[in-house]
Amino acid sequence: MNIQSRKETKDAGSQTMLTHYGDESFYGAVVPPVFMNTLFSFESYEAFQRSQFQDEAFYYSRVSNPTPQIAEKKLAALEKGEAAKLFASGMAAISSTLLHCLRQGDHVVCSYPIYNGTYQLLQTLLIKFGITADYVDFRQLDQVRAAIKPNTKLLYCEGYSTFFMDVFDIPAVVEIAKQHKLLTIMDNTCATPATMRPIEWGIDIVIHSASKYLSGHSDVTAGVVISTQSWIDGLANNDAILLGASLAPLDAWLLTRGLKTFGVRMKQHAESGRQIAALLCKHPQVARVNLPLLREHEQYELAVSQFSDITGLFSFELHGGADAVRRLMNSLRLFQIGVSWGGFESLIYSPGLSIHPEQTTRTEWETRLERTIRMSIGLEDVEDLMDDLQRGLDEL
């Protein structure tokens, strides 16, 4: 593409766009400043009055601030959406979106398994407002259709299911939603726009926890919602202001800094991830690697048709069950034990850790959770990560 100036980089390659697009020029500073101010003042009564009715005017930072706006422009362009709205966390983005879309008596069809915070939000908070949900494995399209009721308002899903990374046929689900005139919302935190852009597949609204790969340095908690300009305006100019979970300027600035290296980070996460997944596939202690973009995986064909690459996030299951998981997690030196993911540091977590240690029986599902380790492959030298993992597995 022919780029005449920095201002025309919106449709350039994504890393060119992230480097240049949306960074307003402030005295030629290559890094935009942080507008830490909570408010903006005006020279006259009339000037303030004008600010109330103009799109780009700033008057109070809970409503809007130039520093988050830079990140919002980049994130909307990255997801090929028209506009974005940042929130103080991924959960703030999810809860604000659902409260904005739903009213008393509405019903949601939600993919399952789903991020636990989203599940709890629907099950314990939204239910207090008369909003109900049913949970369906989106691999089973008949079950998705069967779960739709007259009061169903939207389909909510994640590109990869939580922990086991299963994928579903996105165009088929979008088609079902169209037939029933339902809104589609996808949490695209796991795949990231580096490997899949839901809007291009017909999804209406995309949500991210920007605390993961988008910021990438484990130092920002943030969330973002991306959709059409008119839909984002409806959210940002009304309910989001009232719910008040705006992202603070300094956090938005850190997110913009993280985005400058998003492309190279994602390439390295994927490259290291491929090597580690290959090691795991070969090891006799490993029963299964949950990564549909591996040729061995039963969902490979579907996965490659929808995702351009892996990320550094996947899970694997050990023949030795819960005890082997505990021993391996304790013996690894470079993989730290922690819940989040998507940062520069390699992390491991087992979903079995949510089962109370004094619980005496296990369902089949819980047994699977307990034999599973989720890894987030960081940016350390992959040879070191592989040595650590090989040693840990060999010692089991």
Ligand SMILES: *Cc1c(COP(=O)(O)O)cnc(C)c1O
């Ligand atoms: C982490 C995460 C969230 C929640 O994001 P926070 O920034 O922690 O509030 C939502 N969805 C998915 C898939 C996540 O991994």
